[in-house]
Amino acid sequence: MADPFRPPPVPGPRLGFALMGLGALLLCIGSYLGLFVAPSESYMGDVYRIMYVHVPTAWNTMLAFTFAFGAALAFLIKGEFKWDARLEAAVEVGVMMAGLLCLQGSIWAKPTWGVWWDWDPRLTTTAVMFFAFVGILALRRFVEDPVKRATWSAVATIVAYADVPIVYFSVRWWNSLHQMQSSPETVSRAFLIPLRTNAFAVLFLMAGLITVRTRIAALRLRQEMAPPLPEPASGLAAEGAR
Amino acid sequence: MSATGVITGGWGYVTAAYLVSAVTLSCYAASVVLRYRAEVRRAARESRLPGVP
Numbered sequence: 001m002a003d004p005f006r007p008p009p010v011p012g013p014r015l016g017f018a019l020m021g022l023g024a025l026l027l028c029i030g031s032y033l034g035l036f037v038a039p040s041e042s043y044m045g046d047v048y049r050i051m052y053v054h055v056p057t058a059w060n061t062m063l064a065f066t067f068a069f070g071a072a073l074a075f076l077i078k079g080e081f082k083w084d085a086r087l088e089a090a091v092e093v094g095v096m097m098a099g100l101l102c103l104q105g106s107i108w109a110k111p112t113w114g115v116w117w118d119w120d121p122r123l124t125t126t127a128v129m130f131f132a133f134v135g136i137l138a139l140r141r142f143v144e145d146p147v148k149r150a151t152w153s154a155v156a157t158i159v160a161y162a163d164v165p166i167v168y169f170s171v172r173w174w175n176s177l178h179q180m181q182s183s184p185e186t187v188s189r190a191f192l193i194p195l196r197t198n199a200f201a202v203l204f205l206m207a208g209l210i211t212v213r214t215r216i217a218a219l220r221l222r223q224e225m226a227p228p229l230p231e232p233a234s235g236l237a238a239e240g241a242r
Numbered sequence: 243m244s245a246t247g248v249i250t251g252g253w254g255y256v257t258a259a260y261l262v263s264a265v266t267l268s269c270y271a272a273s274v275v276l277r278y279r280a281e282v283r284r285a286a287r288e289s290r291l292p293g294v295p
Contacts, residue, residue, distance in 0.1 A: 013278060020271060027267075031260060047252035050259040057263070093270075100266045107259040111252045205267065212274050219281040223288065 016211030023205025030197030038194050047111045052194050054104040056202040061101050062164055064094035064206055065133065069161040072154035081221055082214075084150035087157060089213035091136050093206055098130040113177055121170040122178035129167050132160035146224050 034052030041048035068090035075083035105123070106116045117123065136156045143149035171180045184192060 017275075024271075035256070035260070043248055045249045045252055047249050047255055049256045053259060053263045096266070096270050100263060103262050103266070104259050107255050107262065111249055111255050205271075209271060209274055212278050216274070216277050216281050219285050223285065226288075 013212050013215050016208045016215070019204045019208030019211060021208075023201050023203070023208055026197055026201030026204060030194050030201050033197060034194035039190055041191075044112060047108065050104060050108040051191075052198050054101065054108060055195060056199040057097055057101045057104060059199060060202045060206045061094055061097040062168065063203070064090050064097060064210065065129070065161060065164050067210070068094060068133075068157050069164075072157035072161075075150055075154045076158075081146070081150065081225075082218065084146075084154070085214045085217035085221060086210070087150075087154060088140060088217040089210045091133050091153075091157065092213060093209045095130065095133045095137060097202075097206065098126065098133065102126060102130060118177055120177045121174040122167065122176050125163060125167045125170045129160070129163045132163060133157075136160060146221060 030052065034049055038049070038052075040046050068087050071083045071087035071090060074080070075087060102123075105126075109118070110116050136153050139156055140149055140153050143152060168181075170176060171178050187195070
């Protein structure tokens with residue numbers, strides 16, 4: 001195991017900002033294609049256009065939590081704090097996206113299901129996933145010791161991640177209001193191009209956000225692990241008192 | 243929704259979903275950039291303190 005008191009390196013953020021910019025640009029293009037170029041859907045009319053932001057958010061939320069799971073395993077195996085910084089970043093970005101996913105899904109549910117929310121297997125397991133990872137962020141706020149915080153949040157991430165495959169397979173395992181996953185064979189080509197554009201857009205945006213957020217976590221860890229400032233010399237203190 | 247089960251209209255929901263997504267992603271991205279700048283400034287300030295290598 002590596003020295004647990006060695007702070008993580010903090011490389012520059014250029015790659016992160018470039019990925020964020022590329023993601024934002026692609027998201028504008030994909031959303032334009034999805035809103036104004038793609039045809040209406042036979043049964044859902046124009047409401048289906050929410051898919052172009054909802055589905056990429058869902059895919060990338062699960063990807064962010066999968067990265068956090070990998071970072072948790074890497075920290076526990078290698079003991080390097082760069083993995084703790086990556087875990088913190090991926091969990092925070094994943095929580096933001098999971099919250100957005102629930103909002104988008106709720107807005108889509110109202111015109112199609114007639115309700116904003118239903119305790120259906122997909123929605124319930126997604127809510128459990130959201131709150132489990134919010135709990136990990138809360139845990140990190142309450143533990144001051146960097147070693148304990150990193151170890152406990154890595155273990156908690158591995159436990160919380162058990163819900164992610166359940167979210168994915170919930171629509172296959174149980175009767176769900178939520179539709180099953182589509183594949184390129186079941187989706188018209190006219191719908192695929194904006195969907196894929198936005199999927200890559202959200203992927204780049206998420207990767208950029210995780211990269212920059214990792215730098216923030218690494219800088220904070222360096223500050224926490226820095227040696228304490230030396231005490232002022234007693235002679236100087238006496239001089240000041242006089 | 244019409245009697246045939248086909249949903250008509252619904253642009254209000256589409257606009258709401260895209261607006262919520264744009265606002266959430268923009269605000270979070272802005273918060274990450276601002277927090278990064280604040281951390282870099284703090285780290286630079288502390289590295290100038292006496293006794294800190």
